[in-house]
Amino acid sequence: MHHFVSEGYVLPNQMHSYWTTMIVLYPYITGIVAGAFIISSLHHVFGKLELQPVSRFAMLMALAFLLFAPLPLLRHLGHPERAFNIMFTPNPTSAMAGFGFVYTIYLLILAVEIWLVYRDRFSEAARTRIGFVAGLLLLVQVAAMRWNVIMGGQMFSKSFRGFLTLHVDVVGREGLLAVGLLLAAPFVTLLVFSRILPLWGSVATFPKRWLLEAPPAHGLLKDFSRFE
Amino acid sequence: MRHATHFRRLFVLLALAGFAFVSVRAKVVPKDFGTLGHFRASAITEAAAREPRHIGSDACSDCHAKISKAWAEGKHHTPQCENGFGEDLPGRNRPKTPEQLPVRGFFVPKLCNHCINTPCIQVCPVGASYKTKEGVVLVDPQRCVGCGYCVQACPFGSRFLNPETKVADKCTWCYHRITKGLKPACVVSCPAKARIFGNVNDHKSEISQILATNRVQVLKSYLGTNPRTRYIGLDSEVI
Numbered sequence A: 001m002h003h004f005v006s007e008g009y010v011l012p013n014q015m016h017s018y019w020t021t022m023i024v025l026y027p028y029i030t031g032i033v034a035g036a037f038i039i040s041s042l043h044h045v046f047g048k049l050e051l052q053p054v055s056r057f058a059m060l061m062a063l064a065f066l067l068f069a070p071l072p073l074l075r076h077l078g079h080p081e082r083a084f085n086i087m088f089t090p091n092p093t094s095a096m097a098g099f100g101f102v103y104t105i106y107l108l109i110l111a112v113e114i115w116l117v118y119r120d121r122f123s124e125a126a127r128t129r130i131g132f133v134a135g136l137l138l139l140v141q142v143a144a145m146r147w148n149v150i151m152g153g154q155m156f157s158k159s160f161r162g163f164l165t166l167h168v169d170v171v172g173r174e175g176l177l178a179v180g181l182l183l184a185a186p187f188v189t190l191l192v193f194s195r196i197l198p199l200w201g202s203v204a205t206f207p208k209r210w211l212l213e214a215p216p217a218h219g220l221l222k223d224f225s226r227f228e
Numbered sequence B: 001m002r003h004a005t006h007f008r009r010l011f012v013l014l015a016l017a018g019f020a021f022v023s024v025r026a027k028v029v030p031k032d033f034g035t036l037g038h039f040r041a042s043a044i045t046e047a048a049a050r051e052p053r054h055i056g057s058d059a060c061s062d063c064h065a066k067i068s069k070a071w072a073e074g075k076h077h078t079p080q081c082e083n084g085f086g087e088d089l090p091g092r093n094r095p096k097t098p099e100q101l102p103v104r105g106f107f108v109p110k111l112c113n114h115c116i117n118t119p120c121i122q123v124c125p126v127g128a129s130y131k132t133k134e135g136v137v138l139v140d141p142q143r144c145v146g147c148g149y150c151v152q153a154c155p156f157g158s159r160f161l162n163p164e165t166k167v168a169d170k171c172t173w174c175y176h177r178i179t180k181g182l183k184p185a186c187v188v189s190c191p192a193k194a195r196i197f198g199n200v201n202d203h204k205s206e207i208s209q210i211l212a213t214n215r216v217q218v219l220k221s222y223l224g225t226n227p228r229t230r231y232i233g234l235d236s237e238v239i
Helices: A021-044 A049-067 A071-077 A097-128 A131-144 A148-152 A154-164 A176-196 A205-227 B002-028 B042-048 B059-063 B065-072 B119-123 B149-153 B185-189 B206-213
Strands: B129-131 B137-139
Touching: A021 A049, A021 A071, A021 A097, A049 A097, A097 A176, A097 B002, B042 B137, B119 B129, B119 B149
Parallel strands: none
Antiparallel strands: B129 B137
8 A cells, every 4th residue: 555665865755655546535525525515505505496305415425424534545644543633633833734624613514504404303203213213214215315316417507507696695594604614625725735835835936937838828829729 | 683593593503513522522632632732742751751772882883894994994985885875775876887976975964953943843734743842853653644744844854754653753863862861872873973962051061062163054044944953064065
């Protein structure tokens, strides 16, 4: 699993651990979390009735995958049992710990929202069924939900058309906080990258690079347009 | 009014969820985390508790008898030895012909600089890197997740991922030895006595005398990390 390669020189950190499949799993899982949350919010926040059958389960799915999002990465690094360290003791001076803060707040809001959405079902289940039977029935119910509606894409295109004529009801909708966090996620990613990659953070070199690269890019575009 | 009630209920629920998170955190995170800084306080005593093994000044010559003999006879002036070029690992381009040999060689031991402004502690996402009250920068092997962010952040390449423990590791200035009044192992074992370790606050110590009477440099001073490791007579090419 670990591929340590030395370049034969003297610095201790010239030994690299190369990423394999596990690095792909992380964006895959976070993508599922974000996608499931968007689907749930489209119904609960933006009132898309087409997504009502799956909106509740999408929320549970977001929670389940959010809990295990850092696990594959840390499995690759060798210490999966420490996956929650970044949530429990995030270092405020570290850019990478920004994920920890966002994930923790996201997790709390998701838990609250799941409670709000499922509370009627909780009380009903508590009255009629207990323990394992309740869980089993929940699973059966989940499997009965028509996932092909979403997979087919027809419904998604409909809801996307709805986006264009959307009137956002700002006050009184609980999911809006979480949507704000979701929108903040790419900026946290950018912040981390700007810290990790030196060129991204360098204000001095960027405009010069653009100026240098713009003329050849323009020429190439003209060449391609001539072929058409 | 209805919206206000909704928001009040929402914030009560959020506070409850936050309380649940804090109570789980109190169970999971060690009790002494954060008492001395953003790290586990007992990690210091654990690092100091390691048993120091004896390292005599013959440690090098035990294995490298030929090199040590050459050095003792004053013949150790070419950089073509293992010390000057590093270990001969597969895939490395070693000079084959005399023309490929470098004109001049430098030997700069790159140990941890134990900076005063540490980039590595700053970037640790989980609070596993810390500094003791003596100024030694250490890693807590029980909290580290092995993300390697500190390995990338260190401008001197002093940190590495330990392939056995799968966590970040580094030169500790032999914290388990210096807390027991011993010198670090590299200082003891260096046959040329090239390394000096001591207390700079004590003006009568050997290190203070040497710092006062020599030209000393630090590596990459322009980065402002303020290293505690200093080099005597360092060439400007290797800084």
